[in-house]
Amino acid sequence: MTTGAGTYRLTQYAHGGGCACKIPPGELELVIADLLGGPVDDDLLVGLESGDDAAVVRLTADLAVVATADFFTPVVDDPYDWGRIAVANALSDVYAMGGRPLVGVNLLAWPRDVLPFELAKEVLRGGLAVAREARCHVGGGHSIDDPEPKYGMAVTGVVDPARLLRNDAGVAGDPLSLSKPLGLGVLNNRHKQTGEVFLEAVETMAALNEVASQAALAAGARCATDITGFGLLGHLVKLARASAVTAVIDAAAVPYLDGTRKSAAAGYISGGTRRNLAWAGPGTNFGSLPEVEQLLLADAQTSGGLLAAAELPGCPIIGELVERTAYDVVVRG
Known part of the structure; x- marks a missing residue:
């Protein structure tokens, strides 16, 4: 994107891009291995055990909360498009559980001495556009000064526990x-x-x-x-x-x-x-x-x-x- 300060390719300010920056699944399993088990709470319908897309906690017999967070380094150079993609990606975890997103909060890391905040504003504007498309409120967020730009969202949604989609419910023949x-x-x-x-x-x-x-x-x-x-x-x-x-x-x-x-x-x-x-x-x-x-x-x-x-x-x-x-x-x- 070209600004008053020059032309910037956001993907060049990060070592990787998008979800390709995830910690590899094998390494991640080792990290969380000791966090599994312990006291069982029947209202925690989905936690760490199955490596699912989001956590789900039952509130009542027909209502549960879906909680997730997702953020990553720039996957495209255009800041508005990066914002759109990052929020669509974060909301996807709620949809993957069969839920409906209610509210999201921005997660922004920005190299404030390297990239102008005009670009950060475009990132946030793109994220807001997709959240509005999903009829999901955006209620602020959190930002830090960081050597690499990163953006995403923590999202809270709702789901009917009886209609929950999860990755451990597959059946032969499906x-x-x-x-x-x-x-x-x-x-x-x-x-x-x-x-x-x-x-x-x-x-x-x-x-x-x-x-x-x-x-x-x-x-x-x-x-x-x-x-x-x-x-x-x-x-x-x-x-x-x-x-x-x-x-x-x-x-x-x-x-x-x-x-x-x-x-x-x-x-x-x-x-x-x-x-x-x-x-x-x-x-x-x-x-x-x-x-x-x-x-x-x-x-x-x-x-x-x-x-x-x-x-x-x-x-x-x-x-x-x-x-x-x-x-x-x-x-x-």
Whole structure:
């Protein structure tokens, strides 16, 4: 973005970008291992145990609170679009639980001596626009001076405990539907390295998962997760382990954004994607699938789609859940 102070490419002020900056799933499991267990509270419906998208606490028989927080370094250079994407991504955790967001508070880290606050204002403005689209209040937030710019939101929502979507409720025989195409990590990495703008990727990331969440509930789904930094493969592994099933994926049915395969072949694979494959690969039977296709299944998404164990209108069915085998995931094709 060009300001009175010059031209800034926000992605150049961070070591990574978007959800590809997540701590790798294997390392994260080690960090939280000693935090599991302890006294059981029946009102904590979802906590750390299953690695789900948000925490859920029951208030009454038909009302529960959904709580989540998500933030990351710039995934695109345009500050307004970064704000839109970051908030859509944070709200997605509530939708992935079958909930409705009520209020969010901004989380902003800013290198105040390096980047003008005019850019920070645009980031916040973009976030506010998406929160308003979701009919979610924004009630202030918290900011710090930080060497790298970071932005996101802590979101509180509500859900009916009887209609909760969670990643440990998958059942053999359930189809798997995906609401957004893959390829966001590859295209974002290319954008960071070259400055090329991929408008389809931007709008895909900024799009809410509200409609997909409502469709999953209408279809009677009980199991869902959103696809973000661990990639489709990583989130599938977590879902399969939590649900004690195996996920079978039809590689030819998985949708990709235009330019994804060309960009992957050119080498625009993020470190986060490679870490995802290193973690999820041992539990996956890829058959004869080429390595580049394996990497695309592990591509670190930012504000990706909803993966639901149900048939969603307008969304491709990319596989199914089957009885547990020796593998977490089996890839066909």
